[in-house]
Amino acid sequence: MEIVSATIASIFFIIFIYVFFFKDQTSTKGLPPGPKPWPIVGNLLQLGEKPHAQFAELAETYGGDLFSLKLGSQTVVVASSPSAATQVLKTHDRILSGRYVFQSFRVEKHVNNSIVWSECNENWKMLRKVCRTEVFSSKMIESQAHLREAKAMDLVEFLKGREGQVVKITEVVFGTLINIFGRLIFSQDVFDLGDPTGGSAEMKDHIWQMLEMGNSANPADYFPFLGKFDLFGQRRAVANCLQQIYDVWGAMLRDRRRAAARRELELILTMTLLASCLMLAWMIKGSMLCSWYDSDSWNHSRESFLYELFAAGTETTSSTIEWAVAELTKNPTIKEKLRREMESVVGKERVKESDIPRLPYLQAFVKEILRLHPPTPMLLPRRALETCQVMGYTIPKDCQIMVNAWAIARDPKIWKDPLKFSPERFLDSSLDFKGNDFEFIPFGGGRRICPGIPLATQFIGIIVATLVQNLDWSLPNGMDPSELVMEEKFGLTLQKEPPLLIVPKSIEF
Numbered sequence: 001m002e003i004v005s006a007t008i009a010s011i012f013f014i015i016f017i018y019v020f021f022f023k024d025q026t027s028t029k030g031l032p033p034g035p036k037p038w039p040i041v042g043n044l045l046q047l048g049e050k051p052h053a054q055f056a057e058l059a060e061t062y063g064g065d066l067f068s069l070k071l072g073s074q075t076v077v078v079a080s081s082p083s084a085a086t087q088v089l090k091t092h093d094r095i096l097s098g099r100y101v102f103q104s105f106r107v108e109k110h111v112n113n114s115i116v117w118s119e120c121n122e123n124w125k126m127l128r129k130v131c132r133t134e135v136f137s138s139k140m141i142e143s144q145a146h147l148r149e150a151k152a153m154d155l156v157e158f159l160k161g162r163e164g165q166v167v168k169i170t171e172v173v174f175g176t177l178i179n180i181f182g183r184l185i186f187s188q189d190v191f192d193l194g195d196p197t198g199g200s201a202e203m204k205d206h207i208w209q210m211l212e213m214g215n216s217a218n219p220a221d222y223f224p225f226l227g228k229f230d231l232f233g234q235r236r237a238v239a240n241c242l243q244q245i246y247d248v249w250g251a252m253l254r255d256r257r258r259a260a261a262r263r264e265l266e267l268i269l270t271m272t273l274l275a276s277c278l279m280l281a282w283m284i285k286g287s288m289l290c291s292w293y294d295s296d297s298w299n300h301s302r303e304s305f306l307y308e309l310f311a312a313g314t315e316t317t318s319s320t321i322e323w324a325v326a327e328l329t330k331n332p333t334i335k336e337k338l339r340r341e342m343e344s345v346v347g348k349e350r351v352k353e354s355d356i357p358r359l360p361y362l363q364a365f366v367k368e369i370l371r372l373h374p375p376t377p378m379l380l381p382r383r384a385l386e387t388c389q390v391m392g393y394t395i396p397k398d399c400q401i402m403v404n405a406w407a408i409a410r411d412p413k414i415w416k417d418p419l420k421f422s423p424e425r426f427l428d429s430s431l432d433f434k435g436n437d438f439e440f441i442p443f444g445g446g447r448r449i450c451p452g453i454p455l456a457t458q459f460i461g462i463i464v465a466t467l468v469q470n471l472d473w474s475l476p477n478g479m480d481p482s483e484l485v486m487e488e489k490f491g492l493t494l495q496k497e498p499p500l501l502i503v504p505k506s507i508e509f
C-alpha cells in the first residue's frame with residue numbers, strides 16, 4: 001500500500017515539476033522549425049560529439065537558414081546560411097549581441113570584468129577601444145613584428161635541433177605562442193620549449209584546463225535553475241583554476257615591475273634632464289600595455305583583460321597553425337608553391353612580416369586554413385537581449401544563438417568543391433574575413449567581431465612562412481601523408497589525442 005502511495009506521489013511530483021518548470025519552455029510557437037523536443041530533456045539526447053557537423057545536417061532538413069532546438073529547457077537557434085548570419089551579425093546585431101555565458105564560467109569577478117563574456121556595457125566599450133587604439137593598432141602590431149619573427153625562428157631552431165626525432169607539434173606551437181605573449185606582456189618567456197615539465201608549463205596547463213572545463217557539459221546549461229547550486233563543482237573548479245593563473249601571472253608581473261623599478265632608478269641617477277623627459281614620454285606612449293602594467297592603478301580588471309587576451313589568442317591561433325602544418329604535410333605541392341613564392345619575393349633573405357602583403361599565395365593559404373578549419377566553428381554563443389523577429393520567426397528573450405561558420409564555409413551551394421583544400425580559390429577573389437562577407441566568418445562579425453584579427457593573421461602568417469622557408473618534415477614511421485586523419489571537436493577544432501606528430505628535417509637556407 002505504501003509503495004502504491006509513494007508511486008502516485010512521485011507521479012504527481014513529476015507532473016508538478018514539468019508543468020511549473022518546463023511546459024512553457026518546451027513550447028516551440030513562433031520559433032524557427034526544428035526537431036521535435038522531448039519533455040524535460042528537449043533534444044539533448046540527439047546531441048552527438050560534433051554539434052557543428054550535426055547542426056549542418058539539421059540545417060539541411062529544416063530549410064538551410066535558421067532552425068531551433070531545445071537543450072533541456074534552453075532554447076537554441078542556429079543560423080546556418082550567409083543570409084541568416086547577416087541577420088544575426090548585422091541586421092539584429094544590437095539585440096542579439098548579448099553573450100550566453102556558460103554556467104561554469106559564471107565566476108562573478110571574471111564575468112563582470114570580461115571583454116568576452118560581459119554584455120556590451122561601458123566597461124566592454126572601453127576595453128574594445130583599448131584593443132582598437134592601443135593593443136591591436138597597426139602601429140603597435142608593426143612595432144612588435146621583430147619579436148614574432150625572432151620567436152618563429154626560435155621555433156625553427158628548436159625543431160632543427162630535433163632532426164630525425166618525433167615532435168608533438170601541438171606543444172611546441174602552443175609554447176611558441178605563449179612565449180610571444182609572455183615577451184609582450186612580461187618581457188620574458190613563460191615556457192621552455194625543450195622542457196614540457198618546466199615551471200612555466202604550469203601556465204600552459206592551466207589555460208588548457210580552463211578550455212577543457214569550458215568545453216565540458218554542465219547540466220546547469222540545460223537546466224538553468226540548477227545554476228545556483230553548482231552541483232558538480234564545475235564553477236568552483238574554474239574559479240580555482242583562474243586563481244592559480246592569476247597567482248602565476250601576479251608573480252611574473254611583480255618581477256616585471258621590480259625590474260622596471262630598478263631600471264628606472266639607475267636611469268634617474270644617470271640621465272640628464274632632457275633624457276629624463278624622453279623617458280617620461282616613452283612611459284606615457286609606451287610599448288604594448290606598458291601603461292597598463294607599470295601603472296600604480298594596476299588592478300584586477302586589467303589582470304583579467306590581459307589573461308583574456310592571452311587565453312582567447314593562444315589556443316585559437318595555435319590550433320590554426322597546427323591545421324596549417326597538417327594541410328602542408330598532406331599537400332606537398334602547396335608547400336612547394338609557398339616556398340617558391342617566398343624565393344621570388346624575398347630571395348635568400350629571411351622572411352619578415354613586412355613581406356606578407358607581397359605574398360598573395362601565403363595570404364590565400366591562411367584564408368583557406370581558416371575557411372576549412374575555423375577554431376571556433378560556431379563562433380561564441382550569443383544571447384537575445386529582447387524578443388525579436390528574424391526572417392519571420394520569433395527569437396525569444398534570453399534565447400541562445402549560434403552561427404555555424406563551419407557549415408557555411410563548407411556549403412556546396414556557396415563554394416565550389418568545398419571539401420578540397422585549395423588556396424587558389426582566394427587568389428582572384430576579394431573575399432575577406434573582416435566581417436563583411438558572411439559566407440566566410442571565422443572571426444565572427446558585427447560589434448562582437450574578434451578584436452584580435454590583426455594580431456592573429458600576423459602570428460599565423462609569419463610562423464607558417466618561417467617554417468616553410470626553413471624546414472621540411474615528414475610523418476613518423478614512414479606514414480603516408482594521405483593516411484593523416486585530423487579530427488575536429490566542438491569548441492577547439494583540433495583533437496588533442498592523438499596529437500599531430502612530425503619528424504623535422506633541415507633544409508638549406
Ligand code: HEM
Pocket residue numbers: 115116117308309310312313314316317320374375376379380442443444445446447448449450451452453455456
Ligand atoms: C585564428 C585566430 C582567432 C580566431 C579564428 C578567433 C575567432 C574569434 C571569434 C569567432 C570570436 C567571437 C566573435 C563573435 O561573437 O562574433 C572571437 C572573439 C574574441 N577574440 Fe578572437 N579569434 C582568434 C584570435 C584571437 C586573438 C589573437 C586574440 C587576442 C589576442 C583574440 C581575442 C578575442 C576577444 C577578446 C574576443 C571577444 C570579443 C567580444 O566579445 O567583444 N582572438 N574570436
